[in-house]
Amino acid sequence: MPPKPKSDAERQQLRTLIINVARELFVSRGVEAVTMREIAKRIGYSATSIYLYFADKESLLRAICDTDFLALATALKSILLIADPVERMHALGHGYANFALAYPNHYRLMFMTPHTPFVSEQSTLQLNNPEQDAYFQLKTVVHEVFLADKFNDEITNPDLVAQTIWAGIHGVCSLEISMSQDQWVNWCDISDRLVMMQTVMVRGLLKESVK
Amino acid sequence: MPPKPKSDAERQQLRTLIINVARELFVSRGVEAVTMREIAKRIGYSATSIYLYFADKESLLRAICDTDFLALATALKSILLIADPVERMHALGHGYANFALAYPNHYRLMFMTPHTPFVSEQSTLQLNNPEQDAYFQLKTVVHEVFLADKFNDEITNPDLVAQTIWAGIHGVCSLEISMSQDQWVNWCDISDRLVMMQTVMVRGLLKESVK
DNA sequence: TCATTAATTTAACGGTGTTAAATTAACAGC
DNA sequence: GCTGTTAATTTAACACCGTTAAATTAATGA
Numbered sequence: 465m466p467p468k469p470k471s472d473a474e475r476q477q478l479r480t481l482i483i484n485v486a487r488e489l490f491v492s493r494g495v496e497a498v499t500m501r502e503i504a505k506r507i508g509y510s511a512t513s514i515y516l517y518f519a520d521k522e523s524l525l526r527a528i529c530d531t532d533f534l535a536l537a538t539a540l541k542s543i544l545l546i547a548d549p550v551e552r553m554h555a556l557g558h559g560y561a562n563f564a565l566a567y568p569n570h571y572r573l574m575f576m577t578p579h580t581p582f583v584s585e586q587s588t589l590q591l592n593n594p595e596q597d598a599y600f601q602l603k604t605v606v607h608e609v610f611l612a613d614k615f616n617d618e619i620t621n622p623d624l625v626a627q628t629i630w631a632g633i634h635g636v637c638s639l640e641i642s643m644s645q646d647q648w649v650n651w652c653d654i655s656d657r658l659v660m661m662q663t664v665m666v667r668g669l670l671k672e673s674v675k
Numbered sequence: 676m677p678p679k680p681k682s683d684a685e686r687q688q689l690r691t692l693i694i695n696v697a698r699e700l701f702v703s704r705g706v707e708a709v710t711m712r713e714i715a716k717r718i719g720y721s722a723t724s725i726y727l728y729f730a731d732k733e734s735l736l737r738a739i740c741d742t743d744f745l746a747l748a749t750a751l752k753s754i755l756l757i758a759d760p761v762e763r764m765h766a767l768g769h770g771y772a773n774f775a776l777a778y779p780n781h782y783r784l785m786f787m788t789p790h791t792p793f794v795s796e797q798s799t800l801q802l803n804n805p806e807q808d809a810y811f812q813l814k815t816v817v818h819e820v821f822l823a824d825k826f827n828d829e830i831t832n833p834d835l836v837a838q839t840i841w842a843g844i845h846g847v848c849s850l851e852i853s854m855s856q857d858q859w860v861n862w863c864d865i866s867d868r869l870v871m872m873q874t875v876m877v878r879g880l881l882k883e884s885v886k
Numbered sequence: 887t888c889a890t891t892a893a894t895t896t897a898a899c900g901g902t903g904t905t906a907a908a909t910t911a912a913c914a915g916c
Numbered sequence: 917g918c919t920g921t922t923a924a925t926t927t928a929a930c931a932c933c934g935t936t937a938a939a940t941t942a943a944t945g946a
Contacts (some may be wrong), residue, residue, distance in 0.1 A: 710903085
Protein backbone atom coordinates (compact mmCIF):
# COMPACT_ATOMS: atom_id res chain seq x y z
CA MET A 465 0.00 0.00 0.00
CA PRO A 466 1.21 3.48 -0.87
CA PRO A 467 2.33 6.49 1.08
CA LYS A 468 0.35 9.68 1.51
CA PRO A 469 1.32 12.14 4.24
CA LYS A 470 -0.58 11.14 7.33
CA SER A 471 -2.32 13.56 9.64
CA ASP A 472 -1.70 13.30 13.36
CA ALA A 473 -5.19 11.94 13.79
CA GLU A 474 -4.58 9.20 11.27
CA ARG A 475 -1.29 8.31 12.92
CA GLN A 476 -3.00 8.12 16.31
CA GLN A 477 -5.72 5.98 14.84
CA LEU A 478 -3.29 3.48 13.39
CA ARG A 479 -1.37 3.42 16.64
CA THR A 480 -4.42 2.45 18.64
CA LEU A 481 -5.40 -0.06 15.98
CA ILE A 482 -2.06 -1.76 16.46
CA ILE A 483 -2.56 -1.73 20.23
CA ASN A 484 -6.01 -3.26 19.99
CA VAL A 485 -5.06 -5.96 17.54
CA ALA A 486 -1.91 -6.81 19.46
CA ARG A 487 -3.76 -6.97 22.75
CA GLU A 488 -6.37 -9.31 21.33
CA LEU A 489 -3.63 -11.64 20.15
CA PHE A 490 -1.46 -11.35 23.27
CA VAL A 491 -4.47 -11.96 25.45
CA SER A 492 -5.68 -15.01 23.62
CA ARG A 493 -2.40 -16.76 23.03
CA GLY A 494 0.28 -15.16 25.23
CA VAL A 495 2.89 -12.52 24.53
CA GLU A 496 5.66 -14.87 23.54
CA ALA A 497 3.54 -16.88 21.14
CA VAL A 498 2.45 -13.88 19.11
CA THR A 499 4.71 -12.60 16.39
CA MET A 500 5.20 -9.07 15.12
CA ARG A 501 4.59 -10.35 11.61
CA GLU A 502 1.25 -11.77 12.68
CA ILE A 503 0.09 -8.53 14.28
CA ALA A 504 1.10 -6.75 11.10
CA LYS A 505 -0.79 -9.12 8.85
CA ARG A 506 -3.96 -8.56 10.86
CA ILE A 507 -3.82 -4.82 10.32
CA GLY A 508 -2.83 -5.18 6.68
CA TYR A 509 0.66 -3.76 6.99
CA SER A 510 4.10 -5.28 6.89
CA ALA A 511 5.87 -6.13 10.12
CA THR A 512 8.33 -3.31 9.93
CA SER A 513 5.58 -0.71 9.92
CA ILE A 514 4.87 -1.43 13.57
CA TYR A 515 8.33 -0.12 14.34
CA LEU A 516 7.26 3.31 13.10
CA TYR A 517 4.90 3.49 16.07
CA PHE A 518 6.63 1.44 18.75
CA ALA A 519 10.32 1.05 19.42
CA ASP A 520 10.03 -2.70 19.92
CA LYS A 521 7.73 -5.46 21.10
CA GLU A 522 8.31 -4.59 24.73
CA SER A 523 7.12 -1.00 24.40
CA LEU A 524 4.10 -2.18 22.48
CA LEU A 525 3.30 -4.40 25.46
CA ARG A 526 3.89 -1.49 27.81
CA ALA A 527 1.43 0.66 25.83
CA ILE A 528 -1.18 -2.08 25.96
CA CYS A 529 -0.84 -2.33 29.72
CA ASP A 530 -1.28 1.41 30.04
CA THR A 531 -4.62 1.29 28.29
CA ASP A 532 -5.66 -1.68 30.41
CA PHE A 533 -4.79 0.10 33.63
CA LEU A 534 -7.07 2.85 32.44
CA ALA A 535 -9.78 0.30 31.63
CA LEU A 536 -9.55 -1.12 35.14
CA ALA A 537 -9.88 2.29 36.77
CA THR A 538 -12.82 3.04 34.49
CA ALA A 539 -14.53 -0.24 35.31
CA LEU A 540 -14.36 0.65 38.99
CA LYS A 541 -15.50 4.25 38.58
CA SER A 542 -19.15 3.70 39.38
CA ILE A 543 -18.21 2.10 42.68
CA LEU A 544 -16.75 5.39 43.84
CA LEU A 545 -20.30 6.71 44.11
CA ILE A 546 -21.05 4.47 47.09
CA ALA A 547 -21.21 6.77 50.07
CA ASP A 548 -20.34 4.44 52.94
CA PRO A 549 -16.57 3.91 52.96
CA VAL A 550 -16.65 0.41 54.40
CA GLU A 551 -19.19 -0.69 51.84
CA ARG A 552 -17.22 0.99 49.07
CA MET A 553 -14.01 -0.70 50.15
CA HIS A 554 -15.73 -4.05 49.98
CA ALA A 555 -17.21 -3.27 46.56
CA LEU A 556 -13.82 -2.20 45.21
CA GLY A 557 -12.38 -5.58 46.10
CA HIS A 558 -15.28 -7.27 44.42
CA GLY A 559 -15.02 -5.11 41.29
CA TYR A 560 -11.29 -5.64 41.07
CA ALA A 561 -11.71 -9.41 41.22
CA ASN A 562 -14.47 -9.24 38.65
CA PHE A 563 -12.15 -7.48 36.25
CA ALA A 564 -9.32 -9.91 36.91
CA LEU A 565 -11.46 -12.97 36.29
CA ALA A 566 -13.40 -11.53 33.35
CA TYR A 567 -10.19 -10.57 31.56
CA PRO A 568 -7.66 -13.02 32.97
CA ASN A 569 -5.20 -12.52 30.17
CA HIS A 570 -5.34 -8.76 30.39
CA TYR A 571 -4.80 -9.19 34.12
CA ARG A 572 -1.88 -11.46 33.47
CA LEU A 573 -0.24 -8.88 31.25
CA MET A 574 -0.85 -6.15 33.80
CA PHE A 575 0.15 -7.78 37.07
CA MET A 576 1.76 -11.15 36.46
CA THR A 577 3.98 -10.72 33.43
CA PRO A 578 7.52 -9.47 33.88
CA HIS A 579 8.21 -6.32 31.92
CA THR A 580 10.00 -3.02 32.30
CA PRO A 581 8.38 -1.26 35.26
CA PHE A 582 5.88 1.52 34.85
CA VAL A 583 7.56 4.95 34.78
CA SER A 584 5.30 7.95 34.77
CA GLU A 585 7.36 9.92 32.25
CA GLN A 586 6.79 7.36 29.52
CA SER A 587 3.07 7.02 30.06
CA THR A 588 0.02 9.12 29.43
CA LEU A 589 -1.53 7.63 32.55
CA GLN A 590 -2.02 10.06 35.42
CA LEU A 591 -1.04 8.73 38.81
CA ASN A 592 -3.28 9.74 41.70
CA ASN A 593 -6.14 10.52 39.38
CA PRO A 594 -9.10 8.46 40.57
CA GLU A 595 -10.42 8.20 37.02
CA GLN A 596 -7.22 6.52 35.86
CA ASP A 597 -5.49 4.98 38.85
CA ALA A 598 -7.25 2.05 40.52
CA TYR A 599 -4.70 1.79 43.30
CA PHE A 600 -5.37 5.41 44.19
CA GLN A 601 -9.06 4.56 44.46
CA LEU A 602 -8.27 1.83 46.95
CA LYS A 603 -5.79 3.94 48.89
CA THR A 604 -8.34 6.73 49.16
CA VAL A 605 -11.15 4.61 50.50
CA VAL A 606 -8.87 2.89 52.99
CA HIS A 607 -7.79 6.30 54.25
CA GLU A 608 -11.42 7.28 54.68
CA VAL A 609 -12.17 4.15 56.65
CA PHE A 610 -9.10 4.84 58.75
CA LEU A 611 -10.13 8.43 59.47
CA ALA A 612 -13.60 7.23 60.39
CA ASP A 613 -11.83 5.10 63.01
CA LYS A 614 -13.36 1.86 61.83
CA PHE A 615 -10.14 -0.15 61.74
CA ASN A 616 -9.10 -2.01 64.80
CA ASP A 617 -6.80 -0.12 67.10
CA GLU A 618 -3.52 -1.83 66.30
CA ILE A 619 -3.66 -0.45 62.78
CA THR A 620 -1.70 2.74 62.28
CA ASN A 621 -0.66 2.75 58.63
CA PRO A 622 -3.50 2.85 56.09
CA ASP A 623 -1.15 2.42 53.12
CA LEU A 624 -0.10 -0.88 54.59
CA VAL A 625 -3.75 -1.87 54.85
CA ALA A 626 -4.42 -0.93 51.23
CA GLN A 627 -1.48 -3.01 50.06
CA THR A 628 -2.63 -5.94 52.19
CA ILE A 629 -6.15 -5.86 50.80
CA TRP A 630 -4.74 -5.67 47.29
CA ALA A 631 -2.44 -8.59 47.99
CA GLY A 632 -5.30 -10.67 49.36
CA ILE A 633 -7.55 -10.22 46.36
CA HIS A 634 -4.62 -10.46 43.96
CA GLY A 635 -3.54 -13.69 45.62
CA VAL A 636 -6.90 -15.35 45.05
CA CYS A 637 -7.20 -14.10 41.48
CA SER A 638 -3.67 -14.80 40.37
CA LEU A 639 -3.66 -18.31 41.82
CA GLU A 640 -6.93 -18.91 40.01
CA ILE A 641 -5.48 -17.63 36.75
CA SER A 642 -2.22 -19.50 36.83
CA MET A 643 -3.06 -22.63 38.81
CA SER A 644 -6.73 -23.48 38.47
CA GLN A 645 -6.06 -26.09 35.80
CA ASP A 646 -3.52 -27.79 38.00
CA GLN A 647 -4.77 -31.08 39.39
CA TRP A 648 -2.24 -30.82 42.21
CA VAL A 649 -4.76 -28.92 44.31
CA ASN A 650 -8.42 -29.70 44.82
CA TRP A 651 -9.63 -26.16 44.29
CA CYS A 652 -12.78 -24.91 45.98
CA ASP A 653 -15.15 -22.79 43.95
CA ILE A 654 -13.53 -19.50 42.98
CA SER A 655 -16.41 -17.37 44.24
CA ASP A 656 -16.29 -19.15 47.58
CA ARG A 657 -12.59 -18.40 47.75
CA LEU A 658 -13.19 -14.73 47.03
CA VAL A 659 -15.95 -14.44 49.62
CA MET A 660 -13.77 -16.15 52.18
CA MET A 661 -10.88 -13.79 51.49
CA GLN A 662 -13.10 -10.74 51.80
CA THR A 663 -14.65 -12.09 54.99
CA VAL A 664 -11.30 -12.81 56.55
CA MET A 665 -10.02 -9.36 55.60
CA VAL A 666 -13.04 -7.60 57.02
CA ARG A 667 -12.92 -9.59 60.22
CA GLY A 668 -9.21 -9.10 60.53
CA LEU A 669 -9.13 -5.38 59.85
CA LEU A 670 -12.29 -3.78 61.18
CA LYS A 671 -13.28 -3.07 64.75
CA GLU A 672 -15.66 -5.54 66.37
CA SER A 673 -18.35 -2.90 66.57
CA VAL A 674 -18.36 -2.22 62.82
CA LYS A 675 -18.93 -5.73 61.54
CA MET B 676 33.03 -36.18 22.55
CA PRO B 677 32.56 -39.88 21.85
CA PRO B 678 29.90 -42.44 22.62
CA LYS B 679 30.25 -45.19 25.10
CA PRO B 680 27.18 -47.08 26.26
CA LYS B 681 25.88 -45.22 29.27
CA SER B 682 24.69 -46.87 32.42
CA ASP B 683 21.36 -45.85 33.85
CA ALA B 684 23.17 -44.10 36.65
CA GLU B 685 25.22 -42.07 34.21
CA ARG B 686 22.15 -41.15 32.23
CA GLN B 687 20.38 -40.03 35.39
CA GLN B 688 23.41 -38.02 36.39
CA LEU B 689 23.54 -36.18 33.10
CA ARG B 690 19.82 -35.57 33.27
CA THR B 691 20.03 -33.87 36.63
CA LEU B 692 23.09 -31.95 35.49
CA ILE B 693 21.03 -30.51 32.66
CA ILE B 694 18.26 -29.65 35.09
CA ASN B 695 20.59 -27.89 37.48
CA VAL B 696 22.41 -25.90 34.83
CA ALA B 697 19.16 -24.95 33.11
CA ARG B 698 17.58 -23.89 36.36
CA GLU B 699 20.51 -21.69 37.25
CA LEU B 700 20.22 -19.95 33.90
CA PHE B 701 16.42 -19.74 33.87
CA VAL B 702 16.38 -18.38 37.37
CA SER B 703 18.96 -15.70 36.79
CA ARG B 704 17.85 -14.45 33.41
CA GLY B 705 14.34 -15.75 32.69
CA VAL B 706 13.11 -18.74 30.73
CA GLU B 707 12.66 -16.95 27.44
CA ALA B 708 16.07 -15.34 27.48
CA VAL B 709 17.94 -18.61 27.90
CA THR B 710 18.69 -20.70 24.85
CA MET B 711 19.00 -24.43 24.49
CA ARG B 712 22.37 -23.90 22.85
CA GLU B 713 23.57 -21.97 25.86
CA ILE B 714 22.49 -24.63 28.32
CA ALA B 715 24.27 -27.19 26.16
CA LYS B 716 27.49 -25.21 26.02
CA ARG B 717 27.57 -25.01 29.82
CA ILE B 718 27.43 -28.77 30.18
CA GLY B 719 29.87 -29.34 27.32
CA TYR B 720 27.44 -30.99 24.95
CA SER B 721 25.78 -29.89 21.77
CA ALA B 722 22.27 -28.49 21.88
CA THR B 723 20.63 -31.50 20.34
CA SER B 724 21.86 -33.76 23.12
CA ILE B 725 19.42 -32.17 25.50
CA TYR B 726 16.64 -33.60 23.37
CA LEU B 727 17.81 -37.08 24.27
CA TYR B 728 16.71 -36.36 27.83
CA PHE B 729 13.81 -33.93 27.42
CA ALA B 730 11.24 -33.76 24.67
CA ASP B 731 11.48 -30.00 24.42
CA LYS B 732 12.21 -26.84 26.35
CA GLU B 733 8.80 -26.91 28.01
CA SER B 734 9.26 -30.32 29.55
CA LEU B 735 12.71 -29.34 30.74
CA LEU B 736 11.03 -26.44 32.53
CA ARG B 737 8.40 -28.80 33.91
CA ALA B 738 11.10 -31.08 35.30
CA ILE B 739 12.86 -28.14 36.94
CA CYS B 740 9.63 -27.10 38.63
CA ASP B 741 9.16 -30.60 39.96
CA THR B 742 12.51 -30.53 41.71
CA ASP B 743 11.72 -27.07 43.07
CA PHE B 744 8.40 -28.20 44.49
CA LEU B 745 10.35 -30.86 46.28
CA ALA B 746 12.83 -28.26 47.50
CA LEU B 747 10.01 -26.17 48.92
CA ALA B 748 8.49 -29.09 50.78
CA THR B 749 11.93 -29.99 52.10
CA ALA B 750 12.61 -26.44 53.24
CA LEU B 751 9.41 -26.55 55.29
CA LYS B 752 9.98 -30.00 56.75
CA SER B 753 11.47 -28.89 60.03
CA ILE B 754 8.42 -26.74 60.71
CA LEU B 755 6.28 -29.87 60.87
CA LEU B 756 7.95 -30.70 64.17
CA ILE B 757 6.19 -27.82 65.92
CA ALA B 758 3.58 -29.40 68.14
CA ASP B 759 1.03 -26.63 68.50
CA PRO B 760 -1.08 -26.54 65.31
CA VAL B 761 -1.81 -22.81 65.41
CA GLU B 762 1.84 -22.01 65.88
CA ARG B 763 2.79 -24.44 63.14
CA MET B 764 0.27 -22.93 60.74
CA HIS B 765 1.77 -19.52 61.35
CA ALA B 766 5.29 -20.84 60.85
CA LEU B 767 4.35 -22.54 57.60
CA GLY B 768 3.18 -19.22 56.17
CA HIS B 769 6.40 -17.62 57.28
CA GLY B 770 8.54 -20.39 55.84
CA TYR B 771 6.68 -20.35 52.57
CA ALA B 772 7.20 -16.60 52.19
CA ASN B 773 10.85 -17.02 53.09
CA PHE B 774 11.29 -19.48 50.28
CA ALA B 775 9.43 -17.28 47.80
CA LEU B 776 11.49 -14.21 48.58
CA ALA B 777 14.81 -16.01 48.89
CA TYR B 778 14.35 -17.69 45.50
CA PRO B 779 12.06 -15.27 43.66
CA ASN B 780 12.89 -16.65 40.25
CA HIS B 781 12.32 -20.23 41.30
CA TYR B 782 9.05 -19.07 42.77
CA ARG B 783 8.17 -17.31 39.55
CA LEU B 784 8.76 -20.49 37.59
CA MET B 785 6.72 -22.53 40.04
CA PHE B 786 3.67 -20.37 40.65
CA MET B 787 3.62 -17.41 38.30
CA THR B 788 4.77 -18.70 34.94
CA PRO B 789 2.27 -20.22 32.57
CA HIS B 790 3.14 -23.78 31.64
CA THR B 791 1.47 -27.09 31.12
CA PRO B 792 -0.21 -27.99 34.40
CA PHE B 793 1.22 -30.51 36.79
CA VAL B 794 -0.09 -34.01 36.12
CA SER B 795 0.84 -36.68 38.57
CA GLU B 796 1.47 -39.36 35.94
CA GLN B 797 4.33 -37.42 34.39
CA SER B 798 6.03 -36.56 37.63
CA THR B 799 8.07 -38.39 40.21
CA LEU B 800 6.58 -36.11 42.84
CA GLN B 801 4.25 -37.81 45.30
CA LEU B 802 1.08 -35.93 46.07
CA ASN B 803 -0.12 -36.03 49.67
CA ASN B 804 3.29 -36.99 50.90
CA PRO B 805 4.25 -34.38 53.53
CA GLU B 806 7.92 -34.73 52.61
CA GLN B 807 7.23 -33.72 49.03
CA ASP B 808 3.99 -31.77 48.91
CA ALA B 809 3.96 -28.36 50.61
CA TYR B 810 0.28 -27.83 49.98
CA PHE B 811 -0.48 -31.05 51.78
CA GLN B 812 1.51 -29.77 54.76
CA LEU B 813 -0.67 -26.68 54.87
CA LYS B 814 -3.90 -28.60 54.35
CA THR B 815 -2.98 -30.97 57.17
CA VAL B 816 -2.24 -28.32 59.73
CA VAL B 817 -5.39 -26.39 58.86
CA HIS B 818 -7.40 -29.55 59.39
CA GLU B 819 -5.78 -30.01 62.78
CA VAL B 820 -6.62 -26.48 63.80
CA PHE B 821 -10.14 -27.04 62.58
CA LEU B 822 -10.56 -30.26 64.55
CA ALA B 823 -9.20 -28.52 67.63
CA ASP B 824 -12.10 -26.09 67.16
CA LYS B 825 -9.91 -23.02 67.07
CA PHE B 826 -11.44 -21.46 63.98
CA ASN B 827 -14.33 -19.12 64.38
CA ASP B 828 -17.72 -20.74 64.15
CA GLU B 829 -18.74 -19.61 60.68
CA ILE B 830 -15.94 -21.66 59.18
CA THR B 831 -17.01 -25.09 57.99
CA ASN B 832 -14.62 -25.99 55.18
CA PRO B 833 -10.96 -26.30 56.16
CA ASP B 834 -9.83 -26.76 52.54
CA LEU B 835 -11.25 -23.36 51.77
CA VAL B 836 -9.26 -21.95 54.68
CA ALA B 837 -6.04 -23.53 53.47
CA GLN B 838 -6.52 -22.08 50.01
CA THR B 839 -7.28 -18.67 51.47
CA ILE B 840 -4.16 -18.64 53.60
CA TRP B 841 -2.11 -19.72 50.62
CA ALA B 842 -3.67 -16.99 48.49
CA GLY B 843 -2.93 -14.36 51.10
CA ILE B 844 0.74 -15.20 51.41
CA HIS B 845 1.06 -15.79 47.69
CA GLY B 846 -0.55 -12.41 47.02
CA VAL B 847 2.02 -10.56 49.10
CA CYS B 848 4.96 -12.50 47.69
CA SER B 849 3.93 -12.43 44.05
CA LEU B 850 3.14 -8.72 44.10
CA GLU B 851 6.55 -8.16 45.66
CA ILE B 852 8.23 -10.23 42.98
CA SER B 853 6.52 -8.76 39.96
CA MET B 854 5.73 -5.22 41.06
CA SER B 855 8.20 -4.07 43.70
CA GLN B 856 10.30 -2.17 41.16
CA ASP B 857 7.27 -0.32 39.91
CA GLN B 858 7.21 3.31 40.98
CA TRP B 859 3.44 3.36 40.52
CA VAL B 860 2.95 2.23 44.10
CA ASN B 861 4.69 3.49 47.20
CA TRP B 862 5.40 0.08 48.63
CA CYS B 863 5.68 -0.45 52.37
CA ASP B 864 8.43 -2.66 53.67
CA ILE B 865 7.93 -6.24 52.51
CA SER B 866 8.32 -7.72 55.98
CA ASP B 867 5.72 -5.30 57.32
CA ARG B 868 3.38 -6.40 54.56
CA LEU B 869 3.91 -10.04 55.43
CA VAL B 870 3.35 -9.49 59.12
CA MET B 871 0.21 -7.51 58.37
CA MET B 872 -1.13 -10.27 56.15
CA GLN B 873 -0.48 -12.92 58.77
CA THR B 874 -2.03 -10.78 61.49
CA VAL B 875 -5.15 -10.12 59.44
CA MET B 876 -5.48 -13.81 58.60
CA VAL B 877 -5.10 -14.91 62.20
CA ARG B 878 -7.56 -12.29 63.43
CA GLY B 879 -10.00 -13.12 60.66
CA LEU B 880 -9.89 -16.87 61.02
CA LEU B 881 -9.35 -17.81 64.64
CA LYS B 882 -11.80 -17.63 67.51
CA GLU B 883 -11.49 -14.62 69.80
CA SER B 884 -10.43 -16.86 72.66
CA VAL B 885 -7.42 -18.29 70.81
CA LYS B 886 -5.71 -15.05 69.82
C1' DT C 887 7.48 18.42 -14.72
C1' DC C 888 10.59 17.19 -11.34
C1' DA C 889 13.10 16.89 -7.11
C1' DT C 890 11.73 16.17 -2.32
C1' DT C 891 9.93 13.70 1.29
C1' DA C 892 7.30 10.71 4.11
C1' DA C 893 5.11 6.07 4.31
C1' DT C 894 5.80 1.64 3.43
C1' DT C 895 7.89 -2.63 1.93
C1' DT C 896 11.51 -5.89 0.63
C1' DA C 897 15.67 -8.05 1.79
C1' DA C 898 18.69 -9.32 5.00
C1' DC C 899 21.04 -10.43 9.65
C1' DG C 900 21.84 -13.05 13.48
C1' DG C 901 19.42 -15.58 16.39
C1' DT C 902 15.79 -19.27 18.04
C1' DG C 903 13.73 -24.29 18.98
C1' DT C 904 13.76 -28.44 16.78
C1' DT C 905 14.52 -32.48 13.41
C1' DA C 906 17.00 -35.54 10.16
C1' DA C 907 21.11 -37.24 8.69
C1' DA C 908 25.82 -38.20 9.40
C1' DT C 909 29.58 -39.43 12.50
C1' DT C 910 31.87 -41.44 16.14
C1' DA C 911 33.61 -45.17 19.17
C1' DA C 912 32.73 -48.91 22.24
C1' DC C 913 31.04 -53.64 22.20
C1' DA C 914 29.95 -58.80 20.60
C1' DG C 915 30.84 -62.55 17.64
C1' DC C 916 33.70 -64.80 14.69
C1' DG D 917 42.24 -59.07 15.61
C1' DC D 918 39.01 -57.86 12.52
C1' DT D 919 34.10 -56.54 11.50
C1' DG D 920 29.25 -55.42 11.83
C1' DT D 921 26.08 -53.52 15.10
C1' DT D 922 24.46 -50.16 17.99
C1' DA D 923 24.04 -46.32 20.97
C1' DA D 924 25.72 -41.57 21.92
C1' DT D 925 26.65 -37.51 19.95
C1' DT D 926 27.27 -33.95 16.55
C1' DT D 927 26.67 -31.47 12.20
C1' DA D 928 23.64 -29.50 8.97
C1' DA D 929 19.49 -27.85 7.95
C1' DC D 930 14.61 -25.95 8.45
C1' DA D 931 11.28 -22.66 9.39
C1' DC D 932 10.64 -18.97 12.07
C1' DC D 933 11.68 -14.97 15.23
C1' DG D 934 12.64 -9.63 16.37
C1' DT D 935 14.82 -6.08 14.26
C1' DT D 936 17.57 -2.96 10.95
C1' DA D 937 19.09 -1.07 6.46
C1' DA D 938 18.10 -0.34 1.97
C1' DA D 939 14.94 0.13 -1.69
C1' DT D 940 10.41 1.52 -3.39
C1' DT D 941 6.34 3.93 -3.74
C1' DA D 942 3.32 7.99 -4.48
C1' DA D 943 1.68 12.37 -3.03
C1' DT D 944 3.44 17.24 -2.50
C1' DG D 945 5.62 22.00 -3.49
C1' DA D 946 8.33 24.65 -6.78
